[in-house]
Amino acid sequence: MAVQRRGNVKTADTTPFEKQIKRVILQSQTKSPYRGYIVPLLALIGTVALLTWLCSVWTNDNTETMVSQEEVLTQPRVFMVQCSEDYQKYKHFPDVLSSGCTPMKCGRAVSDSVVTADEARALKRLAEKGLALGGSDGGASILDLHSGAMSMGRKFINIYRYFNDQIRDIFTEEDFELYRVVRGRIQTVIAETFGLDSSQLYLTKPTFFSRINSTSAKTPHDEYWHPHIDKVTYGSFDYTSLLYLTDYGVDFIGGRFIFMDINRNRTVEPRAGRVSFFSSGSENLHRVEKVAWGTRYAITVSFTCDPDYAIADPSLP
Ligand SMILES: O=C(O)CCC(=O)C(=O)O
Numbered sequence: 001m002a003v004q005r006r007g008n009v010k011t012a013d014t015t016p017f018e019k020q021i022k023r024v025i026l027q028s029q030t031k032s033p034y035r036g037y038i039v040p041l042l043a044l045i046g047t048v049a050l051l052t053w054l055c056s057v058w059t060n061d062n063t064e065t066m067v068s069q070e071e072v073l074t075q076p077r078v079f080m081v082q083c084s085e086d087y088q089k090y091k092h093f094p095d096v097l098s099s100g101c102t103p104m105k106c107g108r109a110v111s112d113s114v115v116t117a118d119e120a121r122a123l124k125r126l127a128e129k130g131l132a133l134g135g136s137d138g139g140a141s142i143l144d145l146h147s148g149a150m151s152m153g154r155k156f157i158n159i160y161r162y163f164n165d166q167i168r169d170i171f172t173e174e175d176f177e178l179y180r181v182v183r184g185r186i187q188t189v190i191a192e193t194f195g196l197d198s199s200q201l202y203l204t205k206p207t208f209f210s211r212i213n214s215t216s217a218k219t220p221h222d223e224y225w226h227p228h229i230d231k232v233t234y235g236s237f238d239y240t241s242l243l244y245l246t247d248y249g250v251d252f253i254g255g256r257f258i259f260m261d262i263n264r265n266r267t268v269e270p271r272a273g274r275v276s277f278f279s280s281g282s283e284n285l286h287r288v289e290k291v292a293w294g295t296r297y298a299i300t301v302s303f304t305c306d307p308d309y310a311i312a313d314p315s316l317p
């Protein structure tokens with residue numbers, strides 16, 4: 001019966017080949033000085049990859065341009081979206097479920113044929129001369145011709161009280177007439193696009209000129225970039241419109257308007273004379289990108305379906 005060799009019993013008859021194998025096994029069992037770093041290194045690489053992916057989802061990679069500054073839209077470019085359920089909790093105007101005014105069809109649209117380049121230039125001059133008298137210390141100033149509110153330093157003043165009769169040296173009847181004409185045309189295009197009865201739609205407040213630059217915010221009023229829903233922020237809004245008075249990429253950088261949809265951001269690049277309008281509910285969550293350089297001018301013109309919140313067109317006192 002053959003005697004079996006057991007365990008690590010050393011024998012004198014180990015061949016050179018066996019010795020070499022043992023050396024290799026011994027070497028591979030010896031601890032590498034880097035071994036303790038491998039797990040944290042892999043965790044770090046994983047975290048960086050995850051953050052990179054999240055950043056790409058939150059920023060540009062997940063952003064599509066709905067309308068660029070270069071293109072000129074002679075017809076409204078319309079994107080319908082499902083109305084949010086919020087409308088069920090609001091009173092409907094008129095109170096039958098018809099396409100009278102309260103959004104039954106929701107969406108967003110952009111047109112470059114509502115306001116001419118000359119009209120946009122004249123409205124920009126109006127905003128410039130008004131805001132030259134005041135303006136916010138931070139990056140965002142407003143001028144509301146209806147209420148008279150204008151940013152001044154870290155506060156607001158009422159231009160009609162502050163400047164009294166001198167207001168007629170600043171603004172003209174033509175300025176106000178232009179605002180009224182443009183407001184009327186915007187109202188018509190909103191009604192046509194959403195299939196509404198234009199006479200059931202009313203101007204509401206606030207309606208204001210905005211001037212934004214890259215100066216850092218000094219008060220919360222200067223923080224224009226937060227995501228928001230106009231119906232929540234302003235209450236009476238049913239349809240929001242924005243008339244841009246300067247050009248993205250020419251007069252300013254940054255400052256794009258961003259619709260924040262569930263899986264995607266959709267941007268509207270401002271162009272002088274461009275009108276962007278949308279139903280004001282949570283189907284149209286949006287924000288304005290921070291302005292990085294230059295000055296951006298726009299007008300927010302807002303409409304309600306509730307006659308109780310209707311306001312008259314601004315007029316020179
Ligand atoms: O100026 C813009 O593009 C948007 C402003 C805005 O969101 C607002 O006035 O509610």
Ligand SMILES: [Fe+2]
Pocket residue numbers: 228229230240286
């Ligand atoms: Fe808004």
